[in-house]
Amino acid sequence: MSDTQWPVYEVFHQSKRGEPHIHVGSVHAPDPDMALMLARDQFARRLECVSLWVVRADHITATSYEDVEVWFQPATDKSYREAAGFRMADMIRKLEAERGH
Amino acid sequence: MGIESAAQAAAPLRDALREFLTAMADDELLLGHRDSEWTGHAPILEEDIAFSNLAQDEMGHALTWYTLAAARELGAPDPDRAAFFRNAGEFRNATLVELPKGDWAFTIVRRYLFDASEQVRYAALAESAYRPIADAVAKLRREETYHLLHSRGWVQRLGDATEESHHRMQAALDVAWPHALGLFEPTEGESTLVAADIKPPENTLREQWLAQVKPILEAATLVVPDAAQMAGGGRSGQHTQHLADLLNEMQKVARMEPEATW
Numbered sequence: 001m002s003d004t005q006w007p008v009y010e011v012f013h014q015s016k017r018g019e020p021h022i023h024v025g026s027v028h029a030p031d032p033d034m035a036l037m038l039a040r041d042q043f044a045r046r047l048e049c050v051s052l053w054v055v056r057a058d059h060i061t062a063t064s065y066e067d068v069e070v071w072f073q074p075a076t077d078k079s080y081r082e083a084a085g086f087r088m089a090d091m092i093r094k095l096e097a098e099r100g101h
Numbered sequence: 102m103g104i105e106s107a108a109q110a111a112a113p114l115r116d117a118l119r120e121f122l123t124a125m126a127d128d129e130l131l132l133g134h135r136d137s138e139w140t141g142h143a144p145i146l147e148e149d150i151a152f153s154n155l156a157q158d159e160m161g162h163a164l165t166w167y168t169l170a171a172a173r174e175l176g177a178p179d180p181d182r183a184a185f186f187r188n189a190g191e192f193r194n195a196t197l198v199e200l201p202k203g204d205w206a207f208t209i210v211r212r213y214l215f216d217a218s219e220q221v222r223y224a225a226l227a228e229s230a231y232r233p234i235a236d237a238v239a240k241l242r243r244e245e246t247y248h249l250l251h252s253r254g255w256v257q258r259l260g261d262a263t264e265e266s267h268h269r270m271q272a273a274l275d276v277a278w279p280h281a282l283g284l285f286e287p288t289e290g291e292s293t294l295v296a297a298d299i300k301p302p303e304n305t306l307r308e309q310w311l312a313q314v315k316p317i318l319e320a321a322t323l324v325v326p327d328a329a330q331m332a333g334g335g336r337s338g339q340h341t342q343h344l345a346d347l348l349n350e351m352q353k354v355a356r357m358e359p360e361a362t363w
Contacts, residue, residue, distance in 0.1 A: 028146075031149070031258075037250065038147040
């Protein structure tokens with residue numbers, strides 16, 4: 001059976017100015033303007049919203065799940081590079097104590 | 102000078118206000134009901150949800166106008182009784198909104214013609230000397246502006262998308278047009294309202310509406326029917342059989358148990 005649906009547009013929602021646009025889902029639409037309108041009805045009616053983006057899904061360039069290991073999994077232990085190694089909270093508390101907060 | 106509340110309105114003005122507010126409320130309620138008939142049946146999921154939203158918006162607008170009409174001095178029934186316990190002859194809606202939902206083309210064309218009329222009407226009512234109307238319109242206009250964007254967007258796309266869509270849109274326009282003109286049939290006592298600066302004459306609104314919808318319909322390659330062929334009567338309670346059928350379904354549950362609380 002052939003796909004008679006319109007193209008898929010991915011929808012990104014911004015709740016406040018300056019905040020990032022966050023992916024919230026997708027809509028089918030014949031063109032970008034209609035995609036925005038439909039996205040408004042699906043995703044922005046109950047959420048607080050100041051801006052929507054729609055992007056045609058086939059315009060997104062993405063990695064493949066088959067390549068997860070190649071792209072994202074280090075072969076050897078590099079935990080020494082992870083930020084979790086820093087004890088920031090302790091440092092900040094110590095600095096604050098020194099400054100008399 | 103503005104009229105702050107129904108208590109400040111003279112008696113003839115009260116009757117005219119009740120008729121006018123009831124007409125606006127009935128238009129919104131019935132179109133909202135027709136829109137809600139698409140819930141679960143619209144041609145695409147996204148529009149199914151969009152139309153359910155529109156239906157809810159119109160119910161909200163209907164409630165606003167029914168509530169104003171139910172001011173003690175104006176004497177209309179409270180909103181629930183107005184919606185569920187009046188018979189067809191007591192409704193003041195234009196016949197446009199009582200016609201069955203038809204196909205998707207008819208649904209879109211009807212919505213567009215109605216939304217454009219609301220835009221013109223609300224713009225005028227924002228200046229109304231009757232303060233409760235001007236205040237209500239200030240809020241409702243935002244939603245109506247979006248409704249118009251939505252329905253106009255579909256008219257512009259479907260008018261010349263394919264041979265079938267064009268044919269269906271034209272057929273829908275031919276059926277809807279005379280009834281859409283009925284949106285501008287004056288309610289009883291209109292001259293009293295006009296004299297008090299509560300609203301402009303329907304004729305004025307009709308001309309503004311024509312100037313707005315004609316270019317859009319023509320750009321969508323549709324032939325605009327004759328502006329003289331109005332299907333009126335709705336504003337004085339003369340309706341098609343479709344209204345009685347609609348009310349029979351819409352009011353059935355409420356009338357089974359009139360004293361029930363929801």
